[in-house]
Amino acid sequence: MNKKVAVFRKERFNAAHRLNNPNLSDMENQMLFGKCNSPNFHGHNYDLTVKVTGYVDPKTGYVIDTKILSNLIDETILEKFDHRNLNLDLVEFKDLNPTAENIAMIIYNILREKINASLELKIILNETEKNYVEYPA
Numbered sequence: 001m002n003k004k005v006a007v008f009r010k011e012r013f014n015a016a017h018r019l020n021n022p023n024l025s026d027m028e029n030q031m032l033f034g035k036c037n038s039p040n041f042h043g044h045n046y047d048l049t050v051k052v053t054g055y056v057d058p059k060t061g062y063v064i065d066t067k068i069l070s071n072l073i074d075e076t077i078l079e080k081f082d083h084r085n086l087n088l089d090l091v092e093f094k095d096l097n098p099t100a101e102n103i104a105m106i107i108y109n110i111l112r113e114k115i116n117a118s119l120e121l122k123i124i125l126n127e128t129e130k131n132y133v134e135y136p137a
Contacts, residue, residue, distance in 0.1 A: 002055065003055070003056075004053050004054060004055055004120075005053070005054070005055075005056055005063050006051055006052070006053045006063075007051070007052045007053070007062075007063045007064055007066060007069070008049055008050070008051050008052075009049070009050045009052075009066060009069050009070055009073060010047065010048065010049050010050075011047075011048045011050075011070075011073050011074075011077070011078060012045060012046065012047055012048065013045075013046050013048065013077070013078050013081045013082035013083075014043060014044070014045050014046070014082060014083055015043060015044065015046060015081050015082065015083070015084050015085070015086050016041040016042065016043040016084070016085045016086065016087075017036075017041060017042070017043075017044075017085065017086040017087055017093075017098040018036070018037065018038060018039065018041045018042070018087050018098075019032075019033040019036040019037055019097055019098070019099060020033065020037055020087075020097065021097060041085060041087070044127050044128065046081075046103075046125060046126065046127060047125070047126035047132075048073070048077070048107065048123070048124070048125055048126075049123070049124040049125075049126075050069065050073055050111065050121070050122075050123060050124075051120075051121070051122040051123075051124065052064045052069065052115060052119050052120070052121055053119065053120040053121075053122070054116075054118060054119040054120065063119065064115070064116075064119060072111065072114055072115070073111070076110050076111065076114060077107055077110060077111070080110075081103075081107075086098040086103070090106075092106045093106075100125055100127040100131065100132070100133045101133050101135070103125060104123045104124075104125040104133045104134070104135040105123075105135050107123050107125070108121060108122075108123045108135050108136070111123070122134060122135070122136065123135050
């Protein structure tokens with residue numbers, strides 16, 4: 001069988017953040033980011049979907065062992081992001097606005113280093129029930 005198969009793993013984490021560009025005035029930040037610019041931060045219950053695509057290994061029948069994928073997400077993403085203030089607790093956002101787009105790219109970069117390069121990786125991050133991003137697009 002020489003067909004690609006996609007494997008999905010869904011997780012959830014909770015995190016606070018503030019959208020703010022230090023190069024802009026307070027008024028510009030408020031106009032751009034509204035409630036998301038609150039100096040006291042705000043939070044989301046993020047739904048994370050990790051999609052791994054590749055060929056089924058004839059030996060195992062897996063594209064990727066979902067238990068290994070689950071452990072990898074838990075150890076490298078959930079432990080790092082869950083119940084954190086992204087602006088204050090994660091070095092990745094020291095100089096990077098923690099928008100859903102940027103969070104998805106950071107998660108991708110962390111996981112990309114750990115997942116076999118022969119496998120395709122996609123991150124889908126729901127910030128709300130109505131708003132989500134996908135990286136790479």
